[in-house]
Amino acid sequence: MQEPSSQPSGLETPNIESDRADYPVNASSSDDSISTHVGSSAGPSDEISSKTDLTSDVTGPPKPKRRPGKAPDLPIYERRNWLIHLHYVRKDIENCKSLIDEQLNESQGMCEYALYIQALLLREEGKIQESLELFQRTVQINPNNVDNLKQVARSLFLLARHKAALEVYLEATKLNPQNWEIFHNQGICYMYLKDYENAAVSLKSAIQLNRHDTSFVQLAKVHLLQNDVASAIEVYKHAVEYSPENPDLMTTLGLLFLQVGQTQKAFEHLGNALTYDPTFAKAILAAGSIIQLHGDYDVALTKYRVAAAATPESAQLWNNIGMCFFGKKKHIAAISCLKRAAYLAPFEWKVFYNLGLIHLSIQQYASAFHFISGAISLKPKNGELFMLLAVALANLDDKDNAKKAYNRAAMLDQNDPVICLNYSVLLYKMNERRNAAKQFAAYEKRLDGMKRDGKAGEIDSQVYETAAKLSPLLQVGEKFVYKESSSNTSLPESEGYAMSDSSSKSSFV
């Protein structure tokens, strides 16, 4: 009945096969916890009846009635499960597939485990729809197996049918209320359905059952979707505690710290991430931007060089490199880098902002105006942009529009003292003493406000110098030399997807 020669696999199989022929039950249950209902289906003759048996019996597969000593004299479908499993975990796809085909032919498509593995293989090849159909068949064969239900739900989930997936998961919880995966996936489904409250609850219960990195990440994502950065940071802190060697988690935590302004902590975590994986581009970018903030441009550039080898198409990277060069006063290189960044990410207003800034500082005001107006049309509600626009306009001798731009900037950004200071300088130059004094007062008020918030350290020393020069002038009225203080802002940003659009220039002569 069992001919070793019919085995498609290698040399050692005949031996094992003959050894194992009597114990097919345990063969497959090493990690997939598929409860194979071997005992029930003793042979092809009573197979259908045994199936009906199963559906009626909710408590579980009936125990085998045979005595262990007696060898079965009819072929058992599951006898090769262990071999399929072995091939599957070894990623020996070809052999696995042929074995499954054979098995399914023999059993007329009734072998649960073979179907299950075949569906998994199909899914890894990206054929989710086909795999879903196979999983549904396994559920028909054995509706009490939670794994089958889970896979059906997962397939539905992967096909973006979140509601249907959620229903199946809810059904699965009835069968097994202690499975973290079910809760985890439920949470993700809720997240896609934009029901964040339930999502958080499900994910938390998943974490309680079993602490997995993915659950933490998803929970943090839910918090971020609710704009709750503090809780997200807490979640990530827990996650890092449980898996301290995951650079991905640490980097994300670092970035979150950066977002809330805790540079020191952020740098700590990013540095840790880099010690575990020195070529992790995301962490390099973030760490580089922090180094850059401290003015250590050469170190930052060496960091970026590593990242540039891995991700040459990253607009953020080129942006930061450009700003490094700007910090080193290499304007041509800076412009060239920033232009490449703009080429790669035409919707990133920060790149245009930086380009405008550089052109202002090398006194090409018309170009600066164009870049800044481009940035404004991408990001219409930003005070700083309008301030830069006003500076450009003032230098192009369009004082009226410059004033309008300053007004707009002051309206959009209620906290930045620099806007008021620059405005005041402009008004002073236009000999509008009274208004200039008014703006100067506004500047001082905003400065006090910032000092109260403990953010005084962020202000450039140039601002104080200009203010110190301006304040006596407004009272006395002499000639003065003033400097535009447009604070250099290099952008510490590293994540965000780059929607690469094809900037293809057709050129043929």
Place this chain on the structure above:
Amino acid sequence: MTMDPLFLALSLFRRRKFEECSEICTQLLKKNPYDQAAWCLKTRALTEQVYVDEIEVDEEGIAEVLMDDNSMAQLPRPGTSLKKPGTGIGAPTPGVRPMSQSGRPLSGFVRPGTQSARPGTMEQALRSSRTAGTARPVTSASGRFVRLGTASMLSQPDGPFINVPKLNLVKYAQRQNLAKSLFEYIFHQENDVRNALELAARATEACNFKDWWWKVQLAKCYYRLGMFRDSEKQLKSSLRDQEMVDTYLYLAKVYVRLDQPLTAIEILKKGIEKFTGETALLTGIARIHEALNNMSDAVQVYKDVLHYDNTHVESIACIATQHFYTDQPEVALRYFRRLLQMGVYNTELFNNLGLCCFYAQQYDMALNCFERALSLSTDENMADVWYNIGQVALRIGDLALSYQCFRLALAADNNHAESYNNLGVLEFRKGNIDQARVFFQTAQNLAALMYEPNFNYALLSQKVGDLQSSFSAVNKSLEAFPEHWDSKDLLRQLRVELAAL
């Protein structure tokens, strides 16, 4: 007093008035059918009418490309074959330099072969490139030659001038004065390669295998018949007798067909040793470098060409394009301006000038150039101009204008895949997921070798959770651009999702 008709015919021939020349010769031959001078002149006049430069024109048809059993190695090392152009240093990345429809980096100069890369599958081969302008790709090169032959026959109402099958080739082969013009007639006018080959073989025998010209002609016949190894042998032997630029070029062409680009370059370099500063040879080297995706070397050679001939349009255009895509629009602008000074006056040039001006921040000039380009444009290239105006609008942040421009590009050319892709991106930004998806899908279908629509589609599908579509799209994207980091990252994420239990 009338002029001697033969003298008049000769004069007409020199002035390239071949119709009139052959008419006079016909009358002369009516009077005296054995007038060898008139016969020879008429043969040459008829040949000149359909003469094409064999060295330049060579478009491989589908049959030649797909059933190519001439290439030496089936699995060549990277960088040594035209089938798998190198991706190493100097190769342009598709992330910066866009691809043509057939998956080659955009060239500065359109010539046979730049439009169609060697396709891998029948499906790819059947898809004609957008800029080719014909509905179907060239199916077979030999088919076209036959058609040229029949077309020439139409112009002679009373049958062909020479009835080739009835000729006694042995006799003519002995008479060197007639044989050469007869051969060219048979080869170019009649396109009867078999008889031409026979004549050439007998003629070269008649002059004791000493005449280099006959050997080159033999090689041409062998090349037409697809016997590249014989062709190579004849050309080499011809070079031993007499070194000629043409022969070197032809030999290089044979090696390109054998998929031996490095040998071809070597041959051309040997030619340059003999003929220093020959631009045709130098251009040949540059073209092969470009076909191998080795842009830096190609530009170096193009610069050498300009050293000897500073009005070489192809070199200027290619250097300018290379500078443009390596972030030096100012330099590119100078080269393009030089082309304008030389009298090139067409849409493409103004379009490129406009782009260079824009990226070099000469905004006032840029718009003028685009206006000029639009007024000069034809149906074929109007879409590209609108597309580029759309890009400019994108750069100054005017999304509404750029949307309209891309729409106009589509109105001009319904198959403009780049515009579809960018429209998709714009719709995605607005949040119209379904619209964006449709645009990306259309772009995917139109240009399978562009990675952008595939990647964008994958990203979009992943965002809405449809991982199956995302997975297949990202795989396609990686096929088109294997080093694309974002695609790789996306694929990694998807693998994790799909393999999770």
